[in-house]
Amino acid sequence: MTERDGTLDGVHRRNLSKLLGLVHLDGPLSRARLTTLTGLNRSTVAALAGELVDLGLVVERAPDPTNRVGRPSPVIAADPRVLALAVNPEVDAVTIAAVALDGSVARRERVEVDHLLAPDEVAALVAATLERWRSSHLQSSRFLAVGLAVPGLVRASDGMVRLAPHLGWADAPIRTLVEQATQLPVTVGNDASLGAVAEHLFGAGRDVDDLVYLNGGASGIGGGIVLGGRLVGGAGGYAGEFGQNRPGIALTADRRADGGVLEDEVSRARLLEVAGLTTADEPTLAAALADSIRPGVAQELARQRRILATALANAVNALNPSLVVLGGFLATVADSDLAALEAEVAEQAMPAAFEQLAIRTAALGEDRLMIGAAEAAFSSLLADPLAGLPIGPVHEQR
Amino acid sequence: MTERDGTLDGVHRRNLSKLLGLVHLDGPLSRARLTTLTGLNRSTVAALAGELVDLGLVVERAPDPTNRVGRPSPVIAADPRVLALAVNPEVDAVTIAAVALDGSVARRERVEVDHLLAPDEVAALVAATLERWRSSHLQSSRFLAVGLAVPGLVRASDGMVRLAPHLGWADAPIRTLVEQATQLPVTVGNDASLGAVAEHLFGAGRDVDDLVYLNGGASGIGGGIVLGGRLVGGAGGYAGEFGQNRPGIALTADRRADGGVLEDEVSRARLLEVAGLTTADEPTLAAALADSIRPGVAQELARQRRILATALANAVNALNPSLVVLGGFLATVADSDLAALEAEVAEQAMPAAFEQLAIRTAALGEDRLMIGAAEAAFSSLLADPLAGLPIGPVHEQR
């Protein structure tokens, strides 16, 4: 792959990749539009598109009725029958989805579990689901890859889950297990990192190349960093674990936890407590907090917001992103008084860095992790459409 | 540039760039070695090398006498007559150097100044020095570009210095000024960011693709981040300002400054104070601290080390680098008890992230900023050797 870079078909592969990436991210595009976007010759685009059609990756359909002068241009779209299987194992359930190359979620299933699943149990469940879906109404489709979003530390090099405390996994070779069970290429990523990718490509961070994503979950705070349009992994792929950071806490009265770790100070559990709840999903918690007249609710929200602001300012100073995306209960904390949060960040961040900064809450809903995991699964295909196609060109029968 | 990407000569340009980059970074290489490193065909490498020779960017010399079997292979080396002018304006002096494409510093001059220079004064000084050097013994060389390392916030898009408090600059269009004065393309960067680049390419961070660099100077703490082998700029190019961060301070007794900003807590001024000095250069301060039996010296070093450890752990959790490089007085603080610093970082960083981490002090001396600035100045040439050559191909006369 890295060897074939300076050669002729390197160009060809890159062009195929560029075309496929465009229709994947921007949706259906006319061939004429593709020529202008790629800067390539019409003939070249036509040839490339034809090749992608032969590979079964895109479909070419009749021109959209446009009320303009001139010959209509055929529309190229990602083939919705090209699927990735996205998997998110969690404490109480495993969510599995079939995500198409056009970004749509073709099917989605949440399998509740009564005990913590071991890695091999997850692999078996994934394989069984895959088999079931293949033989049901997704027959005309083909699954090219599997992507897992795991709540824990994932080593990028080999897809090993180093530590996933809530799942009870340590050094779990989940990639190998799922690969053996499904006979498909598997990618594994940290859930928050994949959420960051999803928000970057399809959510609040569209058209933004430098963003920090922070997600507040039941078990802590995870994050992902996109800089220059690329997910930042770091040396081992563990980057983005802001939850373990120790931000400065200006008011000693604001301290709760001993170590001063962000996810101990800013936590869903503390919000549930002041709301007088024991368990709730995110909208319920948000509503309860908004409506509550209980003493301490506003104070606790403000306290967590102050600490969050310092953590965000630290990240902004270090990374100078143009966007911070907050998800999960952090969105709830932010929404409780967005102006105050922004003011507190502005106070602690460098002015030059803050002036380009926007703070938004996550735009994607529950599909976020599925889309992020599928994106990771598709990434090698998108980078080089000719490599790694398991079954080779698809010859249409007519 | 972005348009010519998928085309034929895009390959050619990339291959030229790859070859030039290799001899630039790794020093002289035999043509045979280049073929294996690039993965290209021998014929191709020969043609490319010849082209670079014609462009006056590399020289091809007789094979090194190697005592091995086989035909000797000609050696390709970056042409030492290709120069960039590196400039570092500081409070008390302006340092200017001629840095060659092979990494050597051909000439270096420190111009002491008796008042803070305004941006246009710096531009005039640079132009005058350039003229002087051109007409003296650097006649056979040619200056291709100018790189400035500025102690302040530099907007990447247009080389505007947004704020350089110690120079007294605000919104100074230094790039335009120097470009007009010298008639050369100019790049401007933050001094610490360029130091990070230099350490990454030629110093303690060779062969390391993910590093965080922190430099302790008289006026504060600056930093630079290299991830995936690339300098991280962020949206505006201001990334790396760790000095403005607020790390958690575990012991309330350790707090000194009100805001809790890193560079107020961990500062050279406080070290000078406990050492009983008013002013000193870095080696003097380090020696004084090491020899001192004054009360409080060890305590202050330990205090600063504890806070620095938290700041480093925060960076490690967020970015998962494989190396942290400490320069300036931070190297002094670290060297006072490196094992303790490592232990304190280990305690506060995620184990998975810490296990791949090394903490080192900067390897490059005073030339660091010159090399970093020159690297930035050369970057466009290295990225595309055919573009931006001001005077076109050099035709050798024989």
Added chain:
DNA sequence: TCACATTTGGGGTCAAGGGCAACATATTCG
């Protein structure tokens, strides 16, 4: 209403340019 101009874009052919394979040759060591 119908022919015709205008505009936009597809199809096909051929040329150009860059990299590669193959064959022949050169240089050093044992």
Added chain:
DNA sequence: CGAATATGTTGCCCTTGACCCCAAATGTGA
């Protein structure tokens, strides 16, 4: 002199791009 390593040269292949012609839509005037 043979083995090993590496260069030089020539012809070929492959991909892109330019060119010419045609196709499909809209608008217009007799």
